[in-house]
Amino acid sequence: MSSHRKQPKSLKDISRPSEQLAHVDSLDLFPLPPPYDNPNDPPFKQLPQKTRDAFEASLDDTLVVGLPKPKTKEEEERLVQAFISGLRKLFTSENNWTFLQPLTLSMEHCARCQSCIDDCPYYEMSGHNELYRPTYRSEIFRRLYFKYVNPGVAGFNRMQNGDIELNWTLIARLLELAYRCTLCRRCAQSCPIGVDNGLITHELRKLFSSEMGITVKDLHEKGTVQQLKVGSSTGMSPIVVKDNIEFVDEDMTERTGIKVQTRWDVEGAEVLLLHNAGEILAWPDNPGCFALILDAAGISWTMSSDLVGYDGVNYGLFYDDVQLARIAYRHMEIAKKLKVKKIVMGECGHESKALGVIADRVFQGIPRETAMTLMADIVFSGKIKFDPSRNDFPVTLHDPCNLVRAMGVVEPQRKVLRYLAPRFREMTPHGVRNYCCGGGSGMAIMSQHNFMDWRLQVGGRKKFKQILDAFADEDLNSNSPKYLCAPCSNCKGQIRDLFDYYGAKAKSGLHYGGLVELIVNAMVDVKEGFINWDLM
Amino acid sequence: MTALYVLTWLAVSVLLLGVIARIIRILRMPLHLRWELYPVPHERGRAHYGGSRLEDVNWWTKQHNPDHVTELWTMLKEILLLKGVWEHNRPLWWGSFALHFALYLLIGVLALAVIGGIMVLTGSPAPPVLFAVIKILAWVAYSLGMLGALIMLWKRLLDPKLKLFTTGSHVFNLILLGAIDLTGLIWMIRDSEYAVSLTGFLAGLVTPTQSYDLSTVGYWHVSMVLLFFVYFPFTHMTHAFVKYFTYHSIRWEDTPNLPGGRLQAQINRLEGQVVTWAAPHINADGRKTWVDLVGETGEEKP
Numbered sequence: 074m075s076s077h078r079k080q081p082k083s084l085k086d087i088s089r090p091s092e093q094l095a096h097v098d099s100l101d102l103f104p105l106p107p108p109y110d111n112p113n114d115p116p117f118k119q120l121p122q123k124t125r126d127a128f129e130a131s132l133d134d135t136l137v138v139g140l141p142k143p144k145t146k147e148e149e150e151r152l153v154q155a156f157i158s159g160l161r162k163l164f165t166s167e168n169n170w171t172f173l174q175p176l177t178l179s180m181e182h183c184a185r186c187q188s189c190i191d192d193c194p195y196y197e198m199s200g201h202n203e204l205y206r207p208t209y210r211s212e213i214f215r216r217l218y219f220k221y222v223n224p225g226v227a228g229f230n231r232m233q234n235g236d237i238e239l240n241w242t243l244i245a246r247l248l249e250l251a252y253r254c255t256l257c258r259r260c261a262q263s264c265p266i267g268v269d270n271g272l273i274t275h276e277l278r279k280l281f282s283s284e285m286g287i288t289v290k291d292l293h294e295k296g297t298v299q300q301l302k303v304g305s306s307t308g309m310s311p312i313v314v315k316d317n318i319e320f321v322d323e324d325m326t327e328r329t330g331i332k333v334q335t336r337w338d339v340e341g342a343e344v345l346l347l348h349n350a351g352e353i354l355a356w357p358d359n360p361g362c363f364a365l366i367l368d369a370a371g372i373s374w375t376m377s378s379d380l381v382g383y384d385g386v387n388y389g390l391f392y393d394d395v396q397l398a399r400i401a402y403r404h405m406e407i408a409k410k411l412k413v414k415k416i417v418m419g420e421c422g423h424e425s426k427a428l429g430v431i432a433d434r435v436f437q438g439i440p441r442e443t444a445m446t447l448m449a450d451i452v453f454s455g456k457i458k459f460d461p462s463r464n465d466f467p468v469t470l471h472d473p474c475n476l477v478r479a480m481g482v483v484e485p486q487r488k489v490l491r492y493l494a495p496r497f498r499e500m501t502p503h504g505v506r507n508y509c510c511g512g513g514s515g516m517a518i519m520s521q522h523n524f525m526d527w528r529l530q531v532g533g534r535k536k537f538k539q540i541l542d543a544f545a546d547e548d549l550n551s552n553s554p555k556y557l558c559a560p561c562s563n564c565k566g567q568i569r570d571l572f573d574y575y576g577a578k579a580k581s582g583l584h585y586g587g588l589v590e591l592i593v594n595a596m597v598d599v600k601e602g603f604i605n606w607d608l609m
Numbered sequence: 610m611t612a613l614y615v616l617t618w619l620a621v622s623v624l625l626l627g628v629i630a631r632i633i634r635i636l637r638m639p640l641h642l643r644w645e646l647y648p649v650p651h652e653r654g655r656a657h658y659g660g661s662r663l664e665d666v667n668w669w670t671k672q673h674n675p676d677h678v679t680e681l682w683t684m685l686k687e688i689l690l691l692k693g694v695w696e697h698n699r700p701l702w703w704g705s706f707a708l709h710f711a712l713y714l715l716i717g718v719l720a721l722a723v724i725g726g727i728m729v730l731t732g733s734p735a736p737p738v739l740f741a742v743i744k745i746l747a748w749v750a751y752s753l754g755m756l757g758a759l760i761m762l763w764k765r766l767l768d769p770k771l772k773l774f775t776t777g778s779h780v781f782n783l784i785l786l787g788a789i790d791l792t793g794l795i796w797m798i799r800d801s802e803y804a805v806s807l808t809g810f811l812a813g814l815v816t817p818t819q820s821y822d823l824s825t826v827g828y829w830h831v832s833m834v835l836l837f838f839v840y841f842p843f844t845h846m847t848h849a850f851v852k853y854f855t856y857h858s859i860r861w862e863d864t865p866n867l868p869g870g871r872l873q874a875q876i877n878r879l880e881g882q883v884v885t886w887a888a889p890h891i892n893a894d895g896r897k898t899w900v901d902l903v904g905e906t907g908e909e910k911p
Contacts, residue, residue, distance in 0.1 A: 158887065166638075167885065170882065173641060181847075184848060185774040185776075187770050190770070191697065212774055233845070235776040261646055266848045272644065285888060298890070298907050301906040395907070396890070398899065402904070431642050434640065434866050435642070437867075437868060437873050437876075440669045442663070443663065478646060479645070479647070481652065481660050482663050
């Protein structure tokens with residue numbers, strides 16, 4: 074235990090005004106293996122005093138939501154009352170039928186046994202700072218539930234569930250604390266009772282958004298609202314996305330020697346391909362590879378140029394059910410309009426979960442499947458010839474939480490890798506017991522103030538350690554290429570930032586990409602050397 | 610003695626009504642969005658690695674054949690052996706297992722004593738072996754329970770991992786359970802006819818003429834058990850049976866909403882509810898339902 078650590082000593086500390094409830098020093102952090110074990114790594118950037126003066130920043134070292142401080146006591150009181158109102162609505166069928174049963178059962182039956190806490194990478198990597206226990210925020214919320222929603226007999230209730238003082242300090246801290254969890258639900262797997270701390274965090278975010286209109290700009294204004302208005306959370310309009318894809322097609326044709334042409338708005342196609350639009354801008358090889366593979370397999374497919382129809386992102390999943398439903402509704406309507414047989418969700422974990430599983434009980438519509446299943450089916454169909462020796466470099470797989478833990482899509486991607494990547498090795502642990510990249514639930518797109526520092530030093534630390542451990546039999550002091558397959562846009566965003574932060578490409582030859590890039594790289598009909606380490 | 614019989618009936622009634630009321634409340638909660646968490650043990654041939662039917666191309670065209678035997682086996686291991694605690698919180702398992710397993714054994718003791726009581730009532734004397742089994746089980750249960758309660762109490766009060774989250778109820782629950790076990794143990798030590806007394810007492814519950822006088826410590830023991838019966842339905846200890854719902858209705862609930870299925874009618878009804886969230890982007894006006902709201906963009910009106 075480090076003397077640098079500052080952490081809450083009790084649950085009630087969250088209501089007690091202080092400059093900062095918790096602090097994680099770089100010396101508290103879980104050590105990384107060599108050559109990343111330098112204890113003199115730069116510490117967190119501190120929040121400037123003027124930021125602390127302007128925003129509610131008394132939780133820890135960083136700031137995600139950045140809520141301006143209320144100007145008057147009356148404003149504070151109004152916000153407190155809005156919080157209580159939202160808390161009560163969260164437990165009504167009309168506002169929250171979507172999660173009422175799971176939430177209520179998680180509120181009322183936790184034994185506080187703490188069996189879940191060691192499964193949380195944030196808690197472990199922070200040096201076991203109490204603030205980041207998955208149960209800390211849940212228990213605060215639980216006490217508020219028993220105080221304001223289900224009070225029963227007051228004295229008996231306090232004896233059963235403890236007490237907490239609700240004030241603006243608590244609410245402002247709880248708001249930020251709702252964004253110190255990636256909703257990976259690893260802790261929920263280890264609960265013997267079935268309590269789900271990830272769900273509780275999700276519901277807390279929903280309360281702030283749906284009742285108080287407070288959330289992270291990247292998720293709401295720049296996320297779902299922009300997507301519904303402009304067509305994509307990236308800001309791409311239909312004209313821009315078509316231009317960009319045209320460029321992708323040309324580039325792919327040139328590099329692979331195979332004509333690639335994306336089809337738009339084809340009625341009656343077998344597959345509506347729905348990418349996370351971030352791929353088109355940040356990792357254009359990925360949609361290009363999809364186009365090439367689907368054509369080579371002789372599948373009739375299309376993309377949609379309708380607003381929202383070319384972006385599978387649905388950040389509503391992370392904070393607001395109404396926004397989630399609005400986007401899912403458009404995806405379903407577009408698929409119906411095109412009369413496609415199915416929607417195939419690209420390499421994006423949260424898109425796959427939102428549309429594949431969650432939206433299943435929002436609207437009945439066109440069937441959906443993940444790209445992992447279709448790609449495995451194509452690879453083993455015999456329609457395409459492969460030369461796995463083209464992928465003769467070390468490969469490991471990052472499991473996106475939403476694909477494995479939330480959908481049970483575990484084996485197809487590994488089946489492909491075992492066949493096409495002769496030097497494939499698993500991380501430990503992997504599959505449904507994987508660790509989050511540290512950027513889950515939209516965290517990967519959040520970088521305001523000094524949050525990038527926190528997200529990489531604490532949030533992504535466990536994943537980075539896992540990646541290094543997976544390549545421990547290779548020379549990590551050499552830049553000979555090593556490939557991390559991360560079939561999820563959000564995870565790739567976080568891994569890109571992690572590798573940049575630690576200089577992992579130059580130092581250890583760590584590169585990352587999706588599954589389809591490895592498939593195309595191994596295709597006999599494609600010019601050799603599709604994966605170009607210098608361009609990655 | 611009559612008072613104890615009346616209290617017993619009252620306590621059992623509160624227990625049953627409390628448990629039934631909680632179950633009805635859970636069953637009446639609306640259908641929720643899918644929130645399953647893998648591994649889901651009924652996924653035949655895939656549960657061992659956490660896979661699902663969604664791994665199949667065109668999965669909706671394929672027959673789903675859930676494996677209920679594996680599901681039941683998974684649940685039994687969880688309930689009887691506390692597998693989750695063993696795997697994720699080993700230091701707590703020893704005390705927790707002792708406490709929980711003692712309760713299961715006591716339920717067994719009670720069941721055997723009821724059988725013995727029925728025999729008393731029907732005039733066929735209970736065989737000595739029944740009393741012997743009751744005594745052996747009770748010895749193990751009380752001893753194990755005492756040990757478990759003490760270990761857990763120590764953990765709850767002193768273990769830094771737990772004490773931050775310990776409330777008055779945790780301490781009270783453990784003291785109550787420990788007191789049940791302690792009084793039971795003393796009763797057995799002081800009364801060599803413990804099993805006969807217990808069955809006699811239970812027989813007297815339905816036939817006042819069979820009223821059986823308990824020793825003082827027997828009174829105390831039964832009183833503690835009755836207090837537990839009355840208290841239990843209002844505590845988080847109801848996880849004992851709510852666990853069925855958290856597993857089967859949430860964690861393992863993966864029913865897809867396919868055309869012709871039973872879910873869409875429920876969803877239509879739920880989406881017809883009027884939303885009252887107050888944030889501007891929701892744009893609720895006291896009349897709009899979920900269906901009305903999804904067609905909007907979430908832009909705030911100027």
